[in-house]
Every structure is written in structure tokens, then in C-alpha cells.
Amino acid sequence: MGRGSPYPEEFRNDAVALYRAAAGRRTYAAVAADVGVTGETLRSWVRQADEQAGRVRGGEAMPEERDEELARLRAELGRLRKAEAEWQLEREILRRAAQYFARKMKA
Template sequence: MGRQSLYTEEFRKDAVALYRAADGKRTYASVAADVGISGETLRTWVRKDTSRNTRAADHANAGAEAETDELARLRAENARLRGAEKEWQLEREILRRAAAYFAKEVK
């Protein structure tokens, strides 16, 4: 296990937010100097945060894709079942008519 960090999670998030708020107008080193850390430390924090956010977004997108795929599959299955039901109703009607016809013939 690694050593415990000198900085709290809140401090890290604030430093990353400060860097991102500069919107590319400031370097890692200049923002890091303002908060009292090294530029490399800030760069590492920003990369980790970006990676975390990307994974979270990918996970959310994967869930949405899975829901979209499932919805498409269920709609196709529903259409197939409705078509099958219409066929069964038609067959049932034909058999009912045939039974009525043969019932008259037998009498």
C-alpha cells in the first residue's frame, strides 16, 4: 500500500477545478504555484480526474446503449408476437367455420 497523501480529496478537486476554470489560458505550473504544489502533481490529478470522468461517461453510455438495444429487441419481439396472434386468430376462425360446416353435414 502507498503512503497517505498530504492533500485532502477536497483540496485535489479544488486544484483541478481551478486549473480547468483557466480554460487552457494557464499552465499546470502557474496554477500549481498558486495552490502550493508542483506542476507535475497537478497534472497527475487532472489526468486521473479526466480518466475517472471518462469511465463514468462510458459507463453511462453503455447503460443507455444496453437500454436502447433491449428496447429495440423487445419491440421486435412484440411485433412478432402480434403477427403470430393474428395468424392464430385467423386459424381459429377458419377452424370454427369448418367445425360449424361439418356439424351441419353430420345432422
């Protein structure tokens, strides 16, 4: 069993909130330097907060999120297959038209 953190929970929550407010603009190390901890410490606090909030489970998306993404991807695949079938039909029409006009030009 690990030892308790020397930092109060409120401090850790504030550090996580500060990182999230700057997400995309600042690194873990930059935010951690501002609050006086290491980048890895802040990264572990963010990870723990995500796990407690139920946002991440074992590094994977939650089942509901996966189901939504799977449904979206299946719909997109259906649209792409339909478009591919239409493109194949168009190519076939153009190929036959090119053959027809090529014969007409020889005659």
C-alpha cells in the first residue's frame, strides 16, 4: 500500500483544474512548475482525477462512448460503400462512352 500524498486533496484538485484550463496551450511540466510539483506528479493527479470521474477506464473510452463511436463509424462506412458503388457505376458509364466514341472516330 502506498504512502499518503504530502499535498492536500484541495491543492491537487486545484493543480488539475489549472492544467485542464490550460490544456493544449501548456504542458504538464509547465503547469507543474507553476504549482511546485514535478510534471509526472501532475500527470498522475490528472489521470487519477479522470479515473475517479469515470472518464477513463484502463486507458480506454467508456463503453457508452465506444458504442456511440462504433455507430458513427458504421454509418460512415455505409455512406462510403454507397458512394463507392455510385463511383464504380459512373466509371463504367464513362468507360463505355469512351469506347463508343473511340469506335465512332475510327469509322
